[in-house]
Amino acid sequence: DQQVKQNSPSLSVQEGRISILNCDYTNSMFDYFLWYKKYPAEGPTFLISISSIKDKNEDGRFTVFLNKSAKHLSLHIVPSQPGDSAVYFCAASARWAGNNRKLIWGLGTSLGVNP
């Protein structure tokens, strides 16, 4: 049972437009959320994160919004660039075995930005 769901396997947008990637979660104990970006033949790289006590975090062209009541978060990329074409993973952080933490990952959304 997927605790972190990315329901859109793929998304295609035009260069310069907004990309919106969505993520839903089921466990209300998650208290920190992260977005990672992955290019082919590379490992995921950290992009942006948000704490559950906030509803928005912005870093340059990337903004993450969190709606706790809906258990939903989204990543906005404005403006989208061809170099943003990659797979985007949503991950939620949960306590694990005492003070340690583990990440629960979504299946990813493949974003294609067309020139």
Added chain:
Amino acid sequence: NAGVTQTPKFQVLKTGQSMTLQCAQDMNHNSMYWYRQDPGMGLRLIYYSASEGTTDKGEVPNGYNVSRLNKREFSLRLESAAPSQTSVYFCASSPKGGGITDTQYFGPGTRLTVL
């Protein structure tokens, strides 16, 4: 500064063979992780090491063993490979491991096929 390195990049094994996947990080991170990524399953934690000298099971540890050789190196061993272990394996490290904002840094992955 190479970050997280993994060897080999590709490997093909026959059922029953053994092998060790190597991982090293040069960021002086305390915690290290092994994940597997399968189609339709997202990234799943196999084992982790919160600090040098400690290792703990993750979500899917069966069929694997790990060794935290020193602070830099964390290896994953398959004693008797099975086709179900065909996957892409990622090693990751993080500065602290227990902190809520602890970001994980990933290696490029090892693509393993078990025939």
